[in-house]
Amino acid sequence: DAGVTQSPTHLIKTRGQQVxxxxxxxxxxxxxxxxxxxxxxxxxxxxxxxxEEERQRGNFPDRFSGHQFPNYSSELNVNALLLGDSxxxxxxxxxxxxxxxxxxxxxxxxxxxxx
Amino acid sequence: TQLLEQSPQFLSIQEGENLTVYxxxxxxxxxxxxxxxxxxxxxxxxxxxxxxGEVKKLKRLTFQFGDARKDSSLHxxxxxxxxxxxxxxxxxxxxxxxxxxxFGKGTKLSVIP
Numbered sequence: 348d349a350g351v352t353q354s355p356t357h358l359i360k361t362r363g364q365q366v367x368x369x370x371x372x373x374x375x376x377x378x379x380x381x382x383x384x385x386x387x388x389x390x391x392x393x394x395x396x397x398x399e400e401e402r403q404r405g406n407f408p409d410r411f412s413g414h415q416f417p418n419y420s421s422e423l424n425v426n427a428l429l430l431g432d433s434x435x436x437x438x439x440x441x442x443x444x445x446x447x448x449x450x451x452x453x454x455x456x457x458x459x460x461x462x
Numbered sequence: 463t464q465l466l467e468q469s470p471q472f473l474s475i476q477e478g479e480n481l482t483v484y485x486x487x488x489x490x491x492x493x494x495x496x497x498x499x500x501x502x503x504x505x506x507x508x509x510x511x512x513x514x515g516e517v518k519k520l521k522r523l524t525f526q527f528g529d530a531r532k533d534s535s536l537h538x539x540x541x542x543x544x545x546x547x548x549x550x551x552x553x554x555x556x557x558x559x560x561x562x563x564x565f566g567k568g569t570k571l572s573v574i575p
Contacts, residue, residue, distance in 0.1 A: 351504070380563070389466075389550050389565030390505070403562050437504050450495070451563060453504030 349374055351440050351454035359460045360428050366459060368423040372440030373452045378402075379421040380451065381413060382437040390437055396421050397443050425459075433461045465489060466551055466566035474572040478540050483569040485551035486533040494534045494553040496525055499568070505550055541573045 352371045360366050372379050378397045382390035392405035396415035415421045419440075425432055435458050439451040467486045475481055485494065493512045497505035509518050511527035511534060518525045522545075524537040538545055552565040 382565075387567070389468075389552075389567045392562050392564065395562075405562060439504075450507050450510065451505075453497075453506070455502065455504045 351438055351452050353436075353438050353454035353457050355457060356455070357458045357460075359462060361462050362428055362430060364428050365424065365426045366428060368425075368436050368438075368457045368459070370421045370423070370438030370440075370454060372419050372421070372438075376440035376442050376452065377419050378441045378443045378449075379415060379419065380439045380441070381421070381423045382439065383407070384435040384437055384456070386434070393423070428461050430461050433459060435459075464567060465555065465564050466553065468549075468551060468566035468569050470569060471567065472570050472572075474574065475541055477542060477573055477575050480537070480539050481541060481571070482535055482537045483549055483571070484533065484535050485566055487553075487555070488532065489555040490531050491553040491555055492531070494527060494531075494551055495563075496534070496536055497550040497552060499548040499550060500546075505548075538571075541571075543573045543575050546571055546573050 351373050354369045380395040381393040384390040393407050394404040395402045399415045410426045412424045435456040437453050437456045439453045441449040441451050469484050493510055495510045496508045499505040509525045514529045514531045516527045522539045526535050548568045548570050550565050550568045552563050
């Protein structure tokens with residue numbers, strides 16, 4: 348039973364560039380959430396996708412956008428990269444309808460470094 | 463201001479010792495989750511506490527949800543090197559949407575053999 352898979356594992360970009368990160372949810376899950384984890388911090392919620400729509404968004408600028416595909420996989424796009432965007436980007440999947448206690452299954456993340 | 467405050471931020475103990483880490487908030491949560499994250503990996507869910515005053519045990523780990531559902535604690539008995547990692551608490555406050563999971567900064571635990 349495949350868990351959450353993310354690609355790539357590491358990425359180096361320069362300021363101003365654009366990046367796309369990919370996530371395949373755990374088998375049977377239909378909801379994908381994205382988090383940014385800066386060094387020494389806990390993960391911060393970026394947004395969540397269900398039924399190919401953004402369901403809720405955290406406090407992140409419009410440079411951060413996403414997409415969910417019919418097979419439930421998801422992409423996170425970041426435009427006009429800033430040095431402060433350097434972080435571990437985590438994808439988590441869950442099953443819609445479990446309410447507040449829905450367990451999140453996390454991938455191992457993409458380490459993004461901005462030079 | 464962090465919605466979920468975790469303490470201590472760092473903890474280094476000898477194998478066999480007991481420890482408690484805390485997760486506190488001014489907000490009420492419908493539930494709180496505890497995760498452990500190891501270097502280079504994503505967080506792994508340990509437990510979800512839902513009812514005020516609830517106590518859950520997972521082998522040597524004991525989790526408690528405060529009566530007012532504003533705080534939680536994690537107690538580890540006879541810590542082992544395999545317990546080393548970043549312990550994160552997370553939840554959705556009642557005033558926010560159910561889908562937005564908020565994390566604390568975590569407690570980084572090192573258990574020395």
